[in-house]
Amino acid sequence: MSERLRWDDAQGALVPAGPPGTVHAIDSWLCAEGRVRGLPLHLRRFAAASEALGGPPGPQVHAFFQAVAERLPTAGSWFPRVELAVENRELCLRLWIRPAPALGENVRLWTAEGPDRRSRPDIKGLDLDRLTALRDAALADGADEALLLDAAGRLVEGATTSFLWWRGDVLCTPPDTPRRLASVTRELLLGIAAAQGVRTAHETPTPRALDGLEVWAVNALHGIRPVTQWTSAQVSAGPAIRAPRWRGHLSRLSQPAPSALSTRTPDHVQHTR
Structure with missing residues (x-):
């Protein structure tokens, strides 16, 4: 099962999306049992892409991401995708909640x-x-x-x-x-x-x-x-x-999605776009 939503800035909410148009920028990540990793960095990268392409400004993208984090399923394995896309001839922010494919080991x-x-x-x-x-x-x-x-x-x-x-x-x-x-x-x-x-x-x-x-x-x-x-x-x-041990290090960075954006990004990754 998947769901497509669009950010309505006037309502401050995610609403059902119309037919998909041209997609200009995307970002995606794994959401496993409601936990994600690196979400502030995905926000920063996507906001930079939106700015470069003349999309919604940073504060709107941040509000969109917070709504996305709160909308993500808390059970199962998912691969949500955020999009800067054309809908009704205007650039808009969209969310596609989709099941995650099988994860690979090698x-x-x-x-x-x-x-x-x-x-x-x-x-x-x-x-x-x-x-x-x-x-x-x-x-x-x-x-x-x-x-x-x-x-x-x-x-x-x-x-x-x-x-x-x-x-x-x-x-x-x-x-x-x-x-x-x-x-x-x-x-x-x-x-x-x-x-x-x-x-x-x-x-x-x-x-x-x-x-x-x-x-x-x-x-x-x-x-x-x-x-x-x-x-x-x-x-x-x-x-x-070294891969098995470092997989463990990486997994420990996962956080509940709704609170992930409120966590301060460590100084050593502040520069990521």
């Missing part, structure tokens, strides 16, 4: 051919059709996720994921750039590392430079999924030694 990577051709990688939703097509190509090739590379053949991110990897005791990830989406799960993991005194580093490797390393594909639905196969690259996947 991921097989397929490398997309050619450089990343997205128009606005920093806004989640604008390039949704292209990313969906790439992920479909990955599935057709027996993989779970499409890996995007830049013109020099260096790792950018996945169609639906960001990447982290372990080089010895150092947790590594690509640097923030306009060609990458600000990943909420990545920032939460880097925050955990900072709190525990784990060293971190930024790298821009080719896939071959990750040969034999423990690599994670992360997102707000699945959390941490270790890469177990590189289907279209001569790269061997390293053993997932």
Whole structure:
């Protein structure tokens, strides 16, 4: 069962939505038994997208998110999606409450051919059709996720994921750039590392430079999924030694949805858009 709602700012409430129009920006996360993680960071990212695209202002987006948090089911596993979409020829805020798909434990990577051709990688939703097509190509090739590379053949991110990897005791990830989406799960993991005194580093490797390393594909639905196969690259996947413990760290960040937005965002993740 799913439900589509629209934010009515005059009423200060979510009301039944009309037929879906063009979607310009989206954000989504896992809601399990009424608990979510990183919701203030999803709000910040979505509000930045709305501002960039001429959508409703920040205070309206915040009120919308609070209503969303209070509307989410308290039982079961759900994957709610917020949207900046066109309805009746106007940009509006919409909520799609939908069941969560089955969660994955591992991921097989397929490398997309050619450089990343997205128009606005920093806004989640604008390039949704292209990313969906790439992920479909990955599935057709027996993989779970499409890996995007830049013109020099260096790792950018996945169609639906960001990447982290372990080089010895150092947790590594690509640097923030306009060609990458600000990943909420990545920032939460880097925050955990900072709190525990784990060293971190930024790298821009080719896939071959990750040969034999423990690599994670992360997102707000699945959390941490270790890469177990590189289907279209001569790269061997390293053993997932640290993933189980860090999954536990991540799960402890979950909070009841209605109170999640009132929790102060830790300083080490304040910069996330």
